[in-house]
Structure formats: structure tokens, C-alpha cells
Amino acid sequence: MGPGEILPYAAARHPDKIALVVGHTRLTYRDLDRMSDAVAVALRTRGIGAGGVCSLYGQNSWEWIVAYHGILKAGAVVNPVNVMLTGPELAFVLTDCGSGALFTGGAQAATVESILAEVPSLETVCQFGDLDDSASVTGAISFADLLAAAASEPLDSRPRPQPEDLCSIGYTSGTTGHPKGAMQSQQSVLLNCALTATMHGRTTDDIVVTALPGAHVYGNVAINSTFLAGGTVILMERFTPGEALRLIEGEHATLFEGVPAMYSMMLADPGFDTADLSTLRAATIGGQTFAPELLARWQKRAPVPVLELWGMTELSGLGTTHAVHAPPVPGSIGVALPGLEVRIGPIDGTSGEVPIGEHGELLVRGPLVTLGYYGRPDATAEAITDDGWLHTGDVAYVDHTGHFFIVDRLKDMIVTAGYNVYPAEIERVIGAHPDVALVAVGGRPDPVKGEVAVAYVVPAPQAQLQPEDIIEHCRGQLAAYKRPREVVFVDALPTTSSGKLMRRKLGELDGDRGIVRAR
Structure with missing residues (x-):
């Protein structure tokens, strides 16, 4: 089973349950499963199947989610692209991974139009929303037309990928030079969703509000681990603090997932002190450190577990987090996900262990670690040791209970x-x-x-x-x-x-x- 089986798995168990809410659009698991089947059929009709790379470049939307799963169902490799990339950056990513198809939003049409001639491998462009002359990509097919053309044709067969088969190529936001494409296996993407759902206690009763981008591994896991458990995702196109508070209250959310800046902005919002957060059972926070005083202010209004976590593109998402029912350890990023080895090595990159409580580099080994960087064996060899340890570049320490604490990025x-x-x-x-x-x-x-x-x-x-x-x-x-x-x-x-x-x-x-x- 790979991540392409998440929607069929959920739809077979909860066909009429609301799976995804984006704005005024509310879709059941049956809706998502059928529409993503149609995307898969359309891609195969265009000769895009096993091994082909399909890119996604747009803001959060229901179409983005459907396209993501359709790409996987076609047996293709998904390439989620940061929506903030400029034209030259986008051209590099698409060319580097040899993308054959691109799904994009209308707001990104001008950027895509500007680089079409630079990406010869790109044969299909599908645009979300209505096409109009002022905001459309030349030669693009609308997502609605793509779905309509393929909706009547059944998906004759779904791929049965092996655990180590390539599933996704996610580009890192490197500080110098060009970004590197971290290759994720089928096993890594699915296992991260499953282990995250387990550690956070996700169930069919969960209603998750998030504005995390689907193109980011944290957002991907927040969304798909909820689908795996049969819960409901309330997905914001982009984050605004007042709207996030309104959705938590109005949708009776059980989980909010975000980064420290989102929590800080909600705390500063005039509506925070009166927002009803009583339905929350937990919240997750990752990406960077969060001041204990701000955490305390949040928990005064929402006295539930705040599950701090840590992850990276090279792990398909989380590497450490807290178990929802375990005693809290404020300031810690939690413990290693089950089956993942995490340890502290010397900052100078040499082998060996660092004593408990002392600073060193966070190292990770196990089934979540990237297959390597696409077309970059040199970068792969630099990041991953011969015995499988991934150098994360994070300075951290571990306490005697096995909880890890991030100090900072080594390069920062x-x-x-x-x-x-x-x-x-x-x-x-x-x-x-x-x-x-x-x-x-x-x-x-x-x-x-x-x-x-x-x-x-x-x-x-x-x-x-x-x-x-x-x-x-x-x-x-x-x-x-x-x-x-x-x-x-x-x-x-x-x-x-x-x-x-x-x-x-x-x-x-x-x-x-x-x-x-x-x-």
C-alpha cells in the first residue's frame, strides 16, 4: 500500500463523510476518491503513468488535493512546488525533475506562462478555476474540463508500488545555489502519515483546521494523516488569524495545526480573547521554537495538549513529536517516531555519540529517510553516511527520558x-x-x-x-x-x-x- 491508497481506503469505510472543506466547498470521501480517479485516467490518457513526474504549483485548494491523489493513482511521481517560487526558480525545479505535467492555480498563471518555453519536458498544463484570457496559461486545459472528460471512464487498475519505489520529489529551500530534490519513497510518505496519526491519536471524529500548505511536508502529513484516520480537514487557502479563530469555533475543530508565527498572530488578534476554543482536544506546532510564555497564553484559552514536533523534507514530514496522552515536556520536540532512530552526533560531523544534555547535531536513520537527492549523488553522499544516518543540520540535545530539544539550525x-x-x-x-x-x-x-x-x-x-x-x-x-x-x-x-x-x-x-x- 502506498499513499495513493489513502482515499480508496477511507472512501470504502466512510463514503458519505465530509472529508475536506475549503471555503464553501464541502467534499465527501466518495467525492475525493472519484475525482482523483478521473485525474488519474486523464493523466494516463496523456501518456503520463509509472515514473512520470507531475508538478503541483498553487495555493491550497480542493483541486490541489484532488490532483495530488490523482497523480499518485496514475502511478506517477508527485512534485509539490512551493507557491512562493519565482519564474526562474520554478523553471529550474520543473527542468531538474523532468516534469511532464503541471497543475497550477490561476494566480500563478503569469509565472507559469513566463517559463513555458524553458521547460521542454512539460507537455500538459492544467489550470485550476475558470480560464480567461487575462489569467490563463497558453494551451492549458481547465481542471473542470479535465475531470469532465475522464469522469465517465473507470480507472481500470491502480498501481501496486513497492515500498522503496519513488513517490515524491520535494525540493528543499537551500540557502545557497539551487534547491535539491529530496526523493521520498512510497513507504516513507505513507508511513509518516500513519505514524503521525498514531502519535497524535487521530480518529474519525477529528476535525482539523490548518492553513499549512499542501506542498509542504508538514501540511501534507497534517492533511493525509487525517484522511487516513477518516477525519475531516478544514483547509484554509492562506492563513489569516481572525479566519482561523472563526473556523476553529464555527467548525467545532478538535485540532489546529500550524507554525509558531500562526499562533503568535492569533494571540495578537483582537478576537482571541472571546473565541470559543473549547472543542479543541489538542494542537500541533512545528517549524521553529515557540516562547514558553506564548504557549502559556494559548493554553489559558485552550487548556489542551500542544504537541510540539520537528521534521524535514528529507523525512517526508515528522521525525519527532509527542504522543498525545504522554506527560508534556514543554520546549521539547518530543521523541522519535516509532521505528525511527534519532541520536545526537558531534557538531563537527565526526562519528560518535554526544553525552546526554550536551549540544550536537541531530542525526536520523530509518525507513522515513530520503532515498537521496534527485540527480545529485554528491549531495546525497554528503548528507547520508554509508551506514544510513542523515545529517539534519540541526543543533539539538537529548535528555535522560529520550526527549529531544532543538537549539537552532547549524547554519544559523x-x-x-x-x-x-x-x-x-x-x-x-x-x-x-x-x-x-x-x-x-x-x-x-x-x-x-x-x-x-x-x-x-x-x-x-x-x-x-x-x-x-x-x-x-x-x-x-x-x-x-x-x-x-x-x-x-x-x-x-x-x-x-x-x-x-x-x-x-x-x-x-x-x-x-x-x-x-x-x-
Whole structure:
């Protein structure tokens, strides 16, 4: 069984149950199964089947979900693409993986149009929504027409992939050069959904609200682990805090899934204090560290388990998380998923173990680990050791109970006057300030110290915050070498499509609301 069997499995058990809600569209498991069958038939009619690569480039939508499962049912390899990619970035990804078909949204039509001539392998373009001359891709077929043409033809057979067969190619957002395509196996994608559903206790009664992008592995697992359990997914096209709170209340959600920035924005929303969150049984949070004070404020209104987690594209989703009924360990990313080996190795990349409680690099081995990087045996050999350990690039430590704690990304570490400074530690402290809505910390070159830490702060609404307040707030909680040397007020922070901070772009921000340098 591969992930292409998730919808048939659920539809056989819960055919008339609402599976997916996007805006005003509500679809049952039977609807999703039949429509994804039609996509598979249409792709096969166009000669796209086993081994062919099909790309998805669009905002969250019901069409995106149907296309994803249709691609898998056709036996093809799915290539979920970050919707934030520019034309040249999109052209690279499609060319690199040899994509033969592209499903895209109307809002992305101009970008796709601009790169068509650069991707000779691309023979089919299918566009979600209505086609019109001002916002359509030349030669594209509409998704509605594609479904209508194939709806009457049964899917004669479904592929029976082997566990190690290629299922998905997900491109990493590399900090330098071109991104790399992490190849996921059928086993990895399905097993991650199954293990996540198990650890989080998902059932047919669950109603999950999320704005996580389907193209991101966290979003993919949040959606498909819920389908696997027979629950209902309330999928937001894009995140807005007021709408998220309204959906949790109005849909009687049992789970909310998001990244720290989403929680921070909901906490700062005027409607947070009156929103009814009483139906929630748990919430998940991943992507980056979350200040304990903010977590406490959330749990005052929703006193349920907050399941912090960690994962990466190279694992098809989660690598660690908390079991929903286990005692909470705040600040921890949890324990290894069943069957996955996780340990702490030396930061310098050498072999060996690091003692409990000491910082090192998080290493992972097991059936969730990527098959390698598409067309990049050099990068694969650099990331995965001969005995199967994946170097994650995350600095972490483990306690005596086997719970892991992320310190920061190894590449984000700031070396100031010989000291190692981790931005996430500073962010946790500053994020606890009551007048701070969002914060990110990056490094800036310094002629004396090599690098210094700079804090980029989004003040809470109506806050009368001064840069000096941030410096003073850090004084009693951080050693002198860890404190930010500059504070820059900004209106927004650069994030990925999943809401994760992009520290490498912090230096591009203009400090139009005040800068102070610490002495």
C-alpha cells in the first residue's frame, strides 16, 4: 500500500463523510476518491503513468488535493512546488525533475506562462478555476474540463508500488545555489502519515483546521494523516488569524495545526480573547521554537495538549513529536517516531555519540529517510553516511527520558567574538515580551567581533514599544555575548509559504520604525 491508497481506503469505510472543506466547498470521501480517479485516467490518457513526474504549483485548494491523489493513482511521481517560487526558480525545479505535467492555480498563471518555453519536458498544463484570457496559461486545459472528460471512464487498475519505489520529489529551500530534490519513497510518505496519526491519536471524529500548505511536508502529513484516520480537514487557502479563530469555533475543530508565527498572530488578534476554543482536544506546532510564555497564553484559552514536533523534507514530514496522552515536556520536540532512530552526533560531523544534555547535531536513520537527492549523488553522499544516518543540520540535545530539544539550525549559528550564539534562544526571550508580536534574529558582519546578533521585531498592535525596551528585557535573561547588538522594528518578517521564518533574508529588511545599538 502506498499513499495513493489513502482515499480508496477511507472512501470504502466512510463514503458519505465530509472529508475536506475549503471555503464553501464541502467534499465527501466518495467525492475525493472519484475525482482523483478521473485525474488519474486523464493523466494516463496523456501518456503520463509509472515514473512520470507531475508538478503541483498553487495555493491550497480542493483541486490541489484532488490532483495530488490523482497523480499518485496514475502511478506517477508527485512534485509539490512551493507557491512562493519565482519564474526562474520554478523553471529550474520543473527542468531538474523532468516534469511532464503541471497543475497550477490561476494566480500563478503569469509565472507559469513566463517559463513555458524553458521547460521542454512539460507537455500538459492544467489550470485550476475558470480560464480567461487575462489569467490563463497558453494551451492549458481547465481542471473542470479535465475531470469532465475522464469522469465517465473507470480507472481500470491502480498501481501496486513497492515500498522503496519513488513517490515524491520535494525540493528543499537551500540557502545557497539551487534547491535539491529530496526523493521520498512510497513507504516513507505513507508511513509518516500513519505514524503521525498514531502519535497524535487521530480518529474519525477529528476535525482539523490548518492553513499549512499542501506542498509542504508538514501540511501534507497534517492533511493525509487525517484522511487516513477518516477525519475531516478544514483547509484554509492562506492563513489569516481572525479566519482561523472563526473556523476553529464555527467548525467545532478538535485540532489546529500550524507554525509558531500562526499562533503568535492569533494571540495578537483582537478576537482571541472571546473565541470559543473549547472543542479543541489538542494542537500541533512545528517549524521553529515557540516562547514558553506564548504557549502559556494559548493554553489559558485552550487548556489542551500542544504537541510540539520537528521534521524535514528529507523525512517526508515528522521525525519527532509527542504522543498525545504522554506527560508534556514543554520546549521539547518530543521523541522519535516509532521505528525511527534519532541520536545526537558531534557538531563537527565526526562519528560518535554526544553525552546526554550536551549540544550536537541531530542525526536520523530509518525507513522515513530520503532515498537521496534527485540527480545529485554528491549531495546525497554528503548528507547520508554509508551506514544510513542523515545529517539534519540541526543543533539539538537529548535528555535522560529520550526527549529531544532543538537549539537552532547549524547554519544559523552566529559566532561572535569566538562564542556560539543561537538565534532561537534570543527569539524565545524576546518573544516573551508582552508587546512583541513576532521576532526573528539574524547575524550581521562586524569588523571587531566577526558577527553580532540583530533582532527584527514586529510590535504587537497598539504597543508603545521602544528599541531600548527590548535591550533591557534581554539584559537580565541573556549573557552579555548573547544579547542582540541592534534592534530593528519592522512591519512583517520574511517567511516561507508554511510560515517559517527565513533568517537569510532578514538583512534585506529596512528598519523604518527604529534602530538602536546596544553598548
